[in-house]
Amino acid sequence: MQNTNFSKIDGVIPKEVTIPSSVSEIQSFLRHVTKEKLSVIPAGSGSKLSIGNPPPQIDFLLTMKKFNKVVEYIPDDLTITVGSGMLLKDVQKILADNNQLLPTNPPYNNEATVGGIVATNSSGPHRLRYGATRDLILGLRVVQTNGTIIKAGGKVVKNVAGYDINKLYIASYGTLGIITEVSFKLFPKPAVERTMLLNFNQHGHALRTSTEIVKSQLLPVFVSFFSAGIPDTEVLEPCLLIGIDGHPKTVAWQIDQINSIANLNGVVQKEVYQDHKQSQLRSSLCAFPEGNGSNSAVVSRINIKPSNVGNFISSVLDLTSPFSTYVMSHIGNGIVYLILSDFTEEQIGLLANTLTVLRKQAVNIQGNLILEIAPLGLKNLMDVWGEVGQKSQLMTQIKSELDPANVLNPGRFVAGI
Amino acid sequence: MSKDEPLVLELIDLLGYENVIIDDISLKVYECDGAEFFKALPDVVVFPDSAEEISKIVKLANTYNKPYIARGAGTGLSGGTLPINAGIMIAMNKMDRILEVDLENRQAVIEPGVVNLMLTQAVQDKGYHYAPDPSSQQACSIGGNIAENSGGPHTLKYGVTTNHILGMEVVLPNGEIIEFGGPIEEDLGYDLRGLMIGSEGTLGIVTKAIVRLTRNPQAYYTMLGVFETIDNATNAVSNIIADGIVPAALEMMDNFVIRAVEAAFSWGLPTDAGAVLIVELDGVEVGMSDEADQIIRILEDHHTREVRTAKDDEDRKKLWTARKHAFGALGLLAPNYITQDGTVPRSQLPKMLQFVGEVSKKYDIPIANVFHAGDGNLHPIVLFDKRDSDQVERVHMVNKEILQACVDVGGTISGEHGIGVEKQEFMPLIFSEEDMDFMVTIRNIFNPKQLCNPKKIFPIDETIGVTP
Numbered sequence: 001m002q003n004t005n006f007s008k009i010d011g012v013i014p015k016e017v018t019i020p021s022s023v024s025e026i027q028s029f030l031r032h033v034t035k036e037k038l039s040v041i042p043a044g045s046g047s048k049l050s051i052g053n054p055p056p057q058i059d060f061l062l063t064m065k066k067f068n069k070v071v072e073y074i075p076d077d078l079t080i081t082v083g084s085g086m087l088l089k090d091v092q093k094i095l096a097d098n099n100q101l102l103p104t105n106p107p108y109n110n111e112a113t114v115g116g117i118v119a120t121n122s123s124g125p126h127r128l129r130y131g132a133t134r135d136l137i138l139g140l141r142v143v144q145t146n147g148t149i150i151k152a153g154g155k156v157v158k159n160v161a162g163y164d165i166n167k168l169y170i171a172s173y174g175t176l177g178i179i180t181e182v183s184f185k186l187f188p189k190p191a192v193e194r195t196m197l198l199n200f201n202q203h204g205h206a207l208r209t210s211t212e213i214v215k216s217q218l219l220p221v222f223v224s225f226f227s228a229g230i231p232d233t234e235v236l237e238p239c240l241l242i243g244i245d246g247h248p249k250t251v252a253w254q255i256d257q258i259n260s261i262a263n264l265n266g267v268v269q270k271e272v273y274q275d276h277k278q279s280q281l282r283s284s285l286c287a288f289p290e291g292n293g294s295n296s297a298v299v300s301r302i303n304i305k306p307s308n309v310g311n312f313i314s315s316v317l318d319l320t321s322p323f324s325t326y327v328m329s330h331i332g333n334g335i336v337y338l339i340l341s342d343f344t345e346e347q348i349g350l351l352a353n354t355l356t357v358l359r360k361q362a363v364n365i366q367g368n369l370i371l372e373i374a375p376l377g378l379k380n381l382m383d384v385w386g387e388v389g390q391k392s393q394l395m396t397q398i399k400s401e402l403d404p405a406n407v408l409n410p411g412r413f414v415a416g417i
Numbered sequence: 418m419s420k421d422e423p424l425v426l427e428l429i430d431l432l433g434y435e436n437v438i439i440d441d442i443s444l445k446v447y448e449c450d451g452a453e454f455f456k457a458l459p460d461v462v463v464f465p466d467s468a469e470e471i472s473k474i475v476k477l478a479n480t481y482n483k484p485y486i487a488r489g490a491g492t493g494l495s496g497g498t499l500p501i502n503a504g505i506m507i508a509m510n511k512m513d514r515i516l517e518v519d520l521e522n523r524q525a526v527i528e529p530g531v532v533n534l535m536l537t538q539a540v541q542d543k544g545y546h547y548a549p550d551p552s553s554q555q556a557c558s559i560g561g562n563i564a565e566n567s568g569g570p571h572t573l574k575y576g577v578t579t580n581h582i583l584g585m586e587v588v589l590p591n592g593e594i595i596e597f598g599g600p601i602e603e604d605l606g607y608d609l610r611g612l613m614i615g616s617e618g619t620l621g622i623v624t625k626a627i628v629r630l631t632r633n634p635q636a637y638y639t640m641l642g643v644f645e646t647i648d649n650a651t652n653a654v655s656n657i658i659a660d661g662i663v664p665a666a667l668e669m670m671d672n673f674v675i676r677a678v679e680a681a682f683s684w685g686l687p688t689d690a691g692a693v694l695i696v697e698l699d700g701v702e703v704g705m706s707d708e709a710d711q712i713i714r715i716l717e718d719h720h721t722r723e724v725r726t727a728k729d730d731e732d733r734k735k736l737w738t739a740r741k742h743a744f745g746a747l748g749l750l751a752p753n754y755i756t757q758d759g760t761v762p763r764s765q766l767p768k769m770l771q772f773v774g775e776v777s778k779k780y781d782i783p784i785a786n787v788f789h790a791g792d793g794n795l796h797p798i799v800l801f802d803k804r805d806s807d808q809v810e811r812v813h814m815v816n817k818e819i820l821q822a823c824v825d826v827g828g829t830i831s832g833e834h835g836i837g838v839e840k841q842e843f844m845p846l847i848f849s850e851e852d853m854d855f856m857v858t859i860r861n862i863f864n865p866k867q868l869c870n871p872k873k874i875f876p877i878d879e880t881i882g883v884t885p
């Protein structure tokens with residue numbers, strides 16, 4: 001699995017793979033590539049290397065997988081510091097032993113490394129309650145292209161000393177430096193977890209139900225909408241998947257409340273799950289952005305205002321009828337994932353046109369559309385990110401100041417960075 | 418600066434007489450912020466009404482090579498609004514409009530001069546609030562909150578300012594008006610909004626913000642735990658966190674503060690107690706009393722003398738008013754005070770508070786403690802008289818020892834008040850040369866001529882004649 005991730009990035013094969021095992025190795029490596037102007041793609045496990053414009057060429061693929069240890073974990077402080085190459089699932093295992101959790105459930109839950117998650121701000125459905133990955137990060141340690149090591153933030157939950165440099169690296173997609181260590185704030189594991197599945201026969205009913213829940217005083221951990229069932233399950237209709245975690249009495253009461261809201265809004269079938277079936281449903285939810293397994297699926301992520309989600313989804317369903325279309329949305333956060341599949345080579349042009357129209361629609365309502373997974377043919381027809389406008393100048397300046405030889409992920413990010 | 422200097426004439430031309438202050442007596446009002454120990458006069462104070470006007474002022478500052486600085490409400494506690502090298506002070510008071518409230522998307526678009534509490538008051542009838550609630554919220558501006566990345570008692574559960582700002586409009590130091598972030602959760606490219614927040618007004622002037630609004634909880638459960646000693650109280654705090662309970666707020670006041678607050682507000686706090694803890698739960702009502710019981714058991718394990726519960730919403734509000742006015746009440750106790758703001762890992766609280774007590778004794782300088790205990794964010798309030806130079810010298814040692822101790826146990830030198838001028842000399846306690854060089858590199862990208870709020874945050878060689 002990992003090898004296939006690494007072997008080709010948009011058709012380009014890295015000339016060499018380097019697997020440093022110490023910070024000083026990274027320092028001298030970065031000095032070397034900067035001097036020689038060689039290109040480097042930093043990676044954790046490689047689960048999200050599909051995100052980005054096609055690289056011109058790749059001299060090195062640098063993987064952080066040897067930075068896979070806990071640096072410091074003090075359960076009593078509800079904080080942890082880990083090597084960036086550590087798998088999220090291994091971190092969660094250690095935390096679970098102490099009844100704690102890092103409340104982010106991004107896609108690639110089993111393969112994703114902490115560093116990769118930070119570099120892409122990869123976040124899951126739990127952001128409704130706990131915020132995005134961005135909101136859970138306390139500190140970072142980063143090696144600069146000139147070989148110096150800097151620290152951002154720290155290990156305490158409140159810290160305003162100096163600039164908030166963490167934010168520069170979170171979602172910088174490996175273009176500014178190599179993250180070696182990450183500190184997170186943690187949360188107590190809720191006593192009880194339940195997942196409700198509400199089926200509808202009309203999208204509108206499902207969307208209205210979710211809007212009602214989000215604006216109530218209930219505190220679900222996620223409310224996610226599926227346009228045409230949940231992949232890898234027998235659920236085929238429009239539905240909502242809702243997570244309710246916490247004190248047993250609070251959870252039970254909230255389930256009752258949600259049932260009443262759903263009844264008023266045309267729910268067809270309701271089910272509450274726990275244990276095995278619950279983890280299956282939650283995994284399918286988190287894994288949705290990985291695509292539906294077919295090699296040629298195109299996965300886009302759209303960020304818009306929550307109130308625009310309903311109309312946007314209708315427009316998606318109208319425009320994408322030539323393809324197999326799956327839509328999932330974390331409505332309360334205004335995030336929509338769109339999977340398009342079952343298209344032929346000849347339809348790539350149509351696909352690009354369709355996605356360009358959708359991107360325009362998103363931009364018109366102050367949003368954006370990013371291609372997370374796309375075949376090279378499509379990337380050749382449209383930018384993965386879209387325009388950043390006026391900000392591109394500052395971003396380019398930051399990039400050229402921190403990576404003057406343009407060695408880290410050249411050409412893959414926004415504005416030609 | 419005289420009335421007929423070209424810069425002043427141009428400012429008057431741009432903004433009108435009534436929006437330009439240059440006479441010495443009026444300027445005095447603007448010589449310091451909440452850290453009133455530090456003083457410096459601006460040359461001129463201006464009151465613009467739009468981003469366009471600010472952009473023009475910034476361009477004038479560039480033309481005349483004059484430093485300039487934004488001022489919100491002037492409640493900052495680290496000397497952030499101090500106009501070192503004088504120059505133009507841009508007061509944000511007129512830009513205090515709430516431009517748009519969008520409850521469906523739980524956000525609002527506001528101007529930076531909007532007072533924190535006013536925003537909450539504008540939406541509370543609809544069942545919403547703006548979550549970051551600094552104790553100064555009756556006065557401080559959201560622009561200042563963004564600059565300092567402010568927190569408040571409810572930060573423990575809801576996060577600090579950076580977790581509640583979606584986007585902003587900024588006038589960059591070259592006069593360009595630009596937007597970072599937007600009415601959505603994730604903008605494209607580098608998170609420049611995130612970088613701006615907490616940059617203490619050194620990267621540009623915020624002229625608009627898109628803020629998140631938070632749904633009010635269905636219910637609160639507010640308790641006051643009374644303790645004989647600070648030690649018992651801080652141990653209880655560490656234990657609550659270690660037990661995996663994250664209340665909405667968890668605040669501590671020591672005897673010094675209790676007495677001052679009680680004299681001013683008479684909530685009925687026990688003036689003989691060593692310390693009290695305010696513990697608040699919020700959320701769904703069903704099940705909440707079980708969680709409260711769990712907390713009460715922990716308080717009892719740490720020998721609480723009694724646990725009182727807020728009787729009703731009014732009682733709760735009164736208690737919070739008392740807590741949030743604690744600094745003000747303390748102002749009566751000594752001519753001057755400096756509020757330290759270090760943060761430590763929560764398991765280290767008992768040790769740190771003991772240390773603060775020892776330092777106070779060692780230097781014979783009274784220190785009061787009222788702080789965000791659940792976050793490990795200390796506020797030792799160091800009381801002194803600045804006319805006594807020996808005291809000032811000792812206060813300096815007190816500050817240094819406390820901050821060093823915070824760093825030694827894995828903490829930091831500022832949890833929410835910022836570095837400003839007050840702590841710039843202490844930056845090397847936590848940051849290496851490389852770390853600081855890096856930040857300066859970033860600053861210089863935005864602010865290459867160093868006219869926008871110069872000589873802040875980073876240690877400077879020149880003495881500015883104000884450091885205690």
Ligand SMILES: Cc1cc2nc3c(=O)[nH]c(=O)nc-3n(C[C@H](O)[C@H](O)[C@H](O)COP(=O)(O)OP(=O)(O)OC[C@H]3O[C@@H](n4cnc5c(N)ncnc54)[C@H](O)[C@@H]3O)c2cc1C
Nearest residue numbers: 489490491492493497552558560561562564567568618623
């Ligand atoms: C009694 C009291 C209690 C306090 N309690 C808390 C607390 O609980 N939590 C907390 O975090 N802080 C607290 N503070 C500190 C202070 O209130 C905060 O730092 C607050 O955010 C400052 O806001 P202000 O509007 O007064 O800003 P000012 O003091 O006017 O300015 C602070 C900084 O912000 C910059 N600035 C202001 N407006 C803008 C703008 N539009 N664009 C760019 N930069 C700008 C200024 O240049 C300056 O550097 C307290 C202060 C007092 C006096």
